Amino acid sequence: MPQTLAQKILQRHCDEPVGEAGSIARCRVSLVLANDITAPLAIKSFEAMGAGGVFHQERVALVCDHFTPNKDIDSAEQVRLVREFARRMGVVHYYEGGEVGVEHALLPELGLVGPGDVVVGADSHTCTYGGLGAFATGMGSTDIAAAMALGETWFKVPPTIRVEIDGTPGEHVGGKDYILRLIGEIGVAGALYKALEFGGAAVRALSVEGRMTMANMAIEAGGKVGLFAADERTLAYAAAAGRAGDAALAPDPGAAYERTVRLDVTGMEPQVACPHLPENVRPVSEVRGVAIHQAVIGSCTNGRIEDLREAAAVLRGRRAARGVRLIVLPATPGIWRQALKEGLLEVFMDAGAVVGPPTCGPCLGGHMGILASGERTIATTNRNFKGRMGSLESEVYLSGPAVAAASAVVGAIAAPADL
Amino acid sequence: MRYAGTAHVVGANIDTDAIIPARFLVTTDEARLGANCMEGLEAGWVARVRPGDIMVAGPNFGCGSSREHAPIAIKGAGIPVVVAHSFARIFYRNGFNMGLVLIEVGDGYAELGDGSRIEVDTGAGVVRNLDSGAEVRCQPVPPFMREILDAGGLVGYVRRRLAGEVR
Numbered sequence: 001m002p003q004t005l006a007q008k009i010l011q012r013h014c015d016e017p018v019g020e021a022g023s024i025a026r027c028r029v030s031l032v033l034a035n036d037i038t039a040p041l042a043i044k045s046f047e048a049m050g051a052g053g054v055f056h057q058e059r060v061a062l063v064c065d066h067f068t069p070n071k072d073i074d075s076a077e078q079v080r081l082v083r084e085f086a087r088r089m090g091v092v093h094y095y096e097g098g099e100v101g102v103e104h105a106l107l108p109e110l111g112l113v114g115p116g117d118v119v120v121g122a123d124s125h126t127c128t129y130g131g132l133g134a135f136a137t138g139m140g141s142t143d144i145a146a147a148m149a150l151g152e153t154w155f156k157v158p159p160t161i162r163v164e165i166d167g168t169p170g171e172h173v174g175g176k177d178y179i180l181r182l183i184g185e186i187g188v189a190g191a192l193y194k195a196l197e198f199g200g201a202a203v204r205a206l207s208v209e210g211r212m213t214m215a216n217m218a219i220e221a222g223g224k225v226g227l228f229a230a231d232e233r234t235l236a237y238a239a240a241a242g243r244a245g246d247a248a249l250a251p252d253p254g255a256a257y258e259r260t261v262r263l264d265v266t267g268m269e270p271q272v273a274c275p276h277l278p279e280n281v282r283p284v285s286e287v288r289g290v291a292i293h294q295a296v297i298g299s300c301t302n303g304r305i306e307d308l309r310e311a312a313a314v315l316r317g318r319r320a321a322r323g324v325r326l327i328v329l330p331a332t333p334g335i336w337r338q339a340l341k342e343g344l345l346e347v348f349m350d351a352g353a354v355v356g357p358p359t360c361g362p363c364l365g366g367h368m369g370i371l372a373s374g375e376r377t378i379a380t381t382n383r384n385f386k387g388r389m390g391s392l393e394s395e396v397y398l399s400g401p402a403v404a405a406a407s408a409v410v411g412a413i414a415a416p417a418d419l
Numbered sequence: 420m421r422y423a424g425t426a427h428v429v430g431a432n433i434d435t436d437a438i439i440p441a442r443f444l445v446t447t448d449e450a451r452l453g454a455n456c457m458e459g460l461e462a463g464w465v466a467r468v469r470p471g472d473i474m475v476a477g478p479n480f481g482c483g484s485s486r487e488h489a490p491i492a493i494k495g496a497g498i499p500v501v502v503a504h505s506f507a508r509i510f511y512r513n514g515f516n517m518g519l520v521l522i523e524v525g526d527g528y529a530e531l532g533d534g535s536r537i538e539v540d541t542g543a544g545v546v547r548n549l550d551s552g553a554e555v556r557c558q559p560v561p562p563f564m565r566e567i568l569d570a571g572g573l574v575g576y577v578r579r580r581l582a583g584e585v586r
């Protein structure tokens with residue numbers, strides 16, 4: 001039976017034949033992830049299970065990235081708990097301090113996730129690794145505890161929606177715009193339970209970073225995973241991250257899809273998601289002129305080097321408008337260093353930006369850029385729910401890095417072409 | 420496994436706040452949560468339930484937050500199994516993990532009227548309305564999911580696995 005990417009990847013980790021959509025598959029996991037917010041709960045369940053050790057010391061990643069550098073006593077206590085657990089269990093991939101980056105940018109960069117892997121994380125954006133061809137999804141704390149103890153988990157095999165993206169995009173249009181456009185079309189529940197499988201000429205032309213940006217937001221359409229075939233670009237990325245032995249991966253011709261959605265991105269404008277749902281998507285020209293108080297460039301969606309280059313290209317020789325706080329958070333130490341080397345950080349400083357450490361920070365309303373009531377931000381992050389970045393009376397608009405940068409300069413939502 | 424009991428029908432898109440409102444989340448005790456089961460849908464809803472009764476629901480049951488308290492509350496109310504058109508993804512996981520049997524039957528749920536006597540046979544993959552005689556097919560519960568349920572949920576299952584009692 002021809003298989004979708006989802007079935008194919010699960011099969012590699014499953015002893016019994018993986019059935020059709022809706023059936024249950026029991027799989028070995030390649031990596032289990034938790035962060036400073038979710039690990040403490042998982043550790044509690046892990047202890048209730050009477051587990052003496054993790055299934056594999058190199059296949060558990062604990063990344064303290066959300067409220068770090070610890071913003072208050074509670075967050076410091078949480079991190080202490082995770083740190084002590086990591087030490088006790090001999091967890092190799094424990095990250096904090098100068099080694100930590102936003103989890104979903106960090107793990108791919110370190111080569112800890114790759115094509116054909118099955119990854120479960122106590123974080124809904126674990127789906128990011130689908131950009132590399134990994135079946136990766138978020139779960140609750142008890143599930144993650146069980147996976148840490150046993151090295152396996154169960155899945156309901158998802159039906160797959162195939163998304164074909166074709167055409168040649170204009171300047172400043174990339175993965176973020178494709179995924180926003182798709183969510184705008186199918187809605188925040190459009191892929192509930194399901195796998196999204198991306199293909200088409202525009203996807204093949206996209207960098208691995210751009211694909212991870214898209215996979216990251218699969219959950220914003222309700223999806224379980226967002227999957228990309230692993231091609232030469234993927235293999236080059238994985239090799240550069242120090243991995244060996246990865247192979248190309250593609251769905252079988254004739255695999256059964258629930259439906260196919262087609263997008264033509266030729267001539268498409270950059271896209272913006274308006275408050276308070278990621279499905280409220282409009283072309284930037286329709287929201288141009290909405291005044292902003294803050295612009296955030298960073299996060300697991302768009303905090304990678306390619307994103308910073310794009311923002312810097314727009315900001316070079318320009319300044320953020322008076323009254324706009326421009327916050328740039330390179331997503332990992334590696335990205336930070338690269339941006340430093342390339343002179344991007346200087347461009348941001350010259351533009352009047354605050355350049356912060358790698359952290360989730362403002363993305364979840366944690367710290368480092370919280371909004372007051374009546375304030376409005378544009379952000380390269382992935383969620384614009386009510387109150388996501390601060391006051392319930394604040395507003396978040398989502399976009400790619402070029403639009404966020406241009407908006408900072410104008411002081412209102414703008415396209416790079418408006419400058 | 421076979422379950423038989425009176426059907427209590429709830430509607431579509433029942434969210435976790437309807438199942439157990441946030442104000443009751445101050446405990447993880449099954450009995451206490453069970454005493455307030457469906458309190459967000461209708462005050463005193465749980466009074467109609469006798470131990471062993473079966474909940475029947477429309478599409479997308481359990482949508483909303485990922486709170487594991489929701490399936491615990493249903494179990495605590497004495498309901499061992501929920502038969503629904505479909506379940507929200509996280510609730511589906513949490514249900515089995517907390518030891519609650521969840522059966523998806525698609526449009527067939529309409530055959531299972533409120534107050535009717537119904538029987539669920541998880542091994543054969545069939546739900547019967549004993550009053551009308553209607554039969555609704557479903558996927559049988561796979562053996563290892565059965566093991567999770569038999570252990571009372573995922574925590575108990577992992578304990579057994581680690582103790583070498585099951586494979």
Ligand code: SF4
Pocket residue numbers: 066102103104123125299300301359360363364381382
């Ligand atoms: S950057 Fe935002 S979305 Fe990504 S892991 Fe951190 S809090 Fe979650």
